[in-house]
Amino acid sequence: MKPNHKQRFFFRAILLLACHYLPTAAALESDADQPIAIDSNTATYDEASKTSTYTGNVISVQGSIRVNSDKLVAYQKNGEIDKLVFTGNPAKFKQTPSAGGExxxxxxxIGxxxxxxxxxxxxxxxxxxxxNATYASNxxxxxxxxxxxxAGEKSSDTKRVHVILKPKPKDKPESDKPETETNPPPTDKP
Incomplete structure (x- = not known):
């Protein structure tokens, strides 16, 4: 079944609105200038509540920022995105904070x-x-x-934060490095 003209227009309008109004978070300086691409199995827009809902293997990408979730809901206020809520089992995000950075x-x-x-x-x-740090909390x-x-909740001392700080890998001293053809062992022969 081919979508009719109104359905095609509706989904194009949603995509254009989403690309225009979704957040411009800055990981790399150029991220804020990048369009946001959202891929999902379904997309709906509710004019009354000013929400766009994307479900089913949702992938959102803007520059170096990527979010994978089961569901993404975009809430508008005064013509701008006020809040995005994503859920998954779990939902995942990745950001590159600087060029060449980790x-x-x-x-x-929930995010x-x-x-x-x-x-x-x-x-x-x-x-x-x-x-080198891993933070885990509710x-x-x-x-x-x-x-x-x-990390952590101010309202409760019983819900603890778990942090793991890994040491940086140390460079091996010259004496511990394996011998190679360019660095053969010394010989006693003249």
Missing amino acids: DILGNAM EYYPKKNLLVLQNQAVVVNG LIEYDIKSSLVK
Whole structure:
């Protein structure tokens, strides 16, 4: 069954609105200038509630930022995206904070992104890996612009934050390096 003219127009309009109004988070400076591409199995727009809902293997990409989720809901306020909520089992994100830099990875059952604040809030089994540090908590706030991670809930001392700080790999001293043809062992022969 071929979509009729109205259906094609509707989905093109949703895609154009999404590309125009979705957040412009800055991982690399150029990320904010990049369009957002959303691929999903289904897409709906509710004019009354000003929400766009994408379901089924949702992949959102803007520059170096990528989110994979089962569902993504975009909430509009005053003609702009106010909040994006993504869910998954778990939903995953990846960001390259600088050219040639190490990716920041994260996942959670629920994520909320507030574009005006450059704030990503991960909830329920949240994990963020930033360089040599891994943060795990029920709640993690991640400032996309400054790469600042805050973990834990202020309301409860019983819900602990788990952090693993891995040491950087050390370079082996010259004496520990294996011998090669360019560096043969010394001989006693004259």
